[in-house]
Amino acid sequence: MTTRIAVAGASGYAGGEVLRLLLGHPEVEIGALTAGSNAGELLGPLQPHLVPLADRRLVETSAETLAGHDVVFLALPHGQSGPLAAQLADDVLVVDCGADFRLEDAGEWAKFYGGDHAGTWPYGLPELPGRREALRGTTRVAVPGCYPTISSLCLVPAVAAGLVEPDVVVVAVSGTSGAGKAPKTHLMGSETMGNASAYGVGGVHRHTPEITQNLSRLLAADGSVDPAAVRVSFTPVLVPMSRGILATASAPVRPGVTAEQVCEAYAAACADEPFLHLLPDGQWPQTKSVIGSNAVHLQVAVDETAGRLVAVGAVDNLAKGTAGAAVQCMNIALGLEETLGLTTVGIAP
Ligand SMILES: NC(=O)C1=CN([C@@H]2O[C@H](COP(=O)(O)OP(=O)(O)OC[C@H]3O[C@@H](n4cnc5c(N)ncnc54)[C@H](OP(=O)(O)O)[C@@H]3O)[C@@H](O)[C@H]2O)C=CC1
Numbered sequence: 001m002t003t004r005i006a007v008a009g010a011s012g013y014a015g016g017e018v019l020r021l022l023l024g025h026p027e028v029e030i031g032a033l034t035a036g037s038n039a040g041e042l043l044g045p046l047q048p049h050l051v052p053l054a055d056r057r058l059v060e061t062s063a064e065t066l067a068g069h070d071v072v073f074l075a076l077p078h079g080q081s082g083p084l085a086a087q088l089a090d091d092v093l094v095v096d097c098g099a100d101f102r103l104e105d106a107g108e109w110a111k112f113y114g115g116d117h118a119g120t121w122p123y124g125l126p127e128l129p130g131r132r133e134a135l136r137g138t139t140r141v142a143v144p145g146c147y148p149t150i151s152s153l154c155l156v157p158a159v160a161a162g163l164v165e166p167d168v169v170v171v172a173v174s175g176t177s178g179a180g181k182a183p184k185t186h187l188m189g190s191e192t193m194g195n196a197s198a199y200g201v202g203g204v205h206r207h208t209p210e211i212t213q214n215l216s217r218l219l220a221a222d223g224s225v226d227p228a229a230v231r232v233s234f235t236p237v238l239v240p241m242s243r244g245i246l247a248t249a250s251a252p253v254r255p256g257v258t259a260e261q262v263c264e265a266y267a268a269a270c271a272d273e274p275f276l277h278l279l280p281d282g283q284w285p286q287t288k289s290v291i292g293s294n295a296v297h298l299q300v301a302v303d304e305t306a307g308r309l310v311a312v313g314a315v316d317n318l319a320k321g322t323a324g325a326a327v328q329c330m331n332i333a334l335g336l337e338e339t340l341g342l343t344t345v346g347i348a349p
């Protein structure tokens, strides 16, 4: 039976990418498409690459317009999903691309986002140990942020295997689509072209507690979160490309840990994962290899002089970083083949 899907925020980047992927998915039918200021407009001029949907008219975003579907994707600004999701039927699969249901700790939510904490849903990063099981059959999914996805995947094999001290530093460069489509002064062409700029420096970026949560869950046998167990210094950098994140993550290696052990841990972590790809020795990730795909490219080394493990990862922020993860989690939740509608083949050069 075909699965009927609604997408809220269809005029935005994340909603548009969900639709691009769903157009290649064999088991779904695209139903209501909703927007905010663009409600009433045709999708065609707003998402010209989505040709088969060009004649679809966007409707307002409400529980009523989203009703009557098997799956609802929410690709709305932070804080919008919580109140809306509360009005959606319990048996409908709701996949939230926003941050509303990612964090467990209400205090961290208040500190980094402000306002009421909506709650915590199963976290949509199946590659984290134990997470795939939590997603099977669920009717609610919190899709991770793009930086937490790649930052966590860079370090999970090492942290889970106890090869490093959980005192990590991540610097990640991102394309501008990560900031969404709504106009922002710092994203004007003249501000971004030929420019690289750090932002959210000094532990203030809202993805810091999400990375910490992911890594600290690995250290508790029961999968709970002990934020004190992990320290994360995260610095994002905006660079002039539309899509892609390249993250460099490092942590002190524990005494006696060898480069061989590290390589074995990463190879084992990637071996059975359809979207994780540990590059051959000597080859380092680059964003172009993963653009448009759900793949995560990883490589790792031990800097013997500094005594640190250094992992580099590349991801498409709109694909595996948002919409690809959303579709992957839908597949898992509905019991479909996990890779349906998703590719590991990027677009290069
Ligand atoms: N871009 C990325 O790489 C990633 C994004 N995300 C998350 O996905 C969500 C969407 O982000 P993104 O697509 O980038 O943002 P965009 O600004 O590109 O799109 C936002 C969408 O939400 C709609 N919208 C805005 N305000 C309202 C409102 N009050 N009521 C109903 N609809 C509204 C907009 O409609 P309209 O244009 O008609 O106003 C638009 O469709 C965010 O929560 C973001 O954090 C997650 C990971 C990565």
Ligand SMILES: CC(=O)N[C@@H](CCC(=O)OP(=O)(O)O)C(=O)O
Pocket: 097, 098, 099, 144, 145, 146, 147, 174, 175, 176, 177, 178, 179, 180, 236, 238
């Ligand atoms: C380049 C850029 O601005 N990126 C965004 C992160 C995008 C993302 O993953 O985020 P959400 O948590 O918003 O879903 C930022 O730093 O705020």
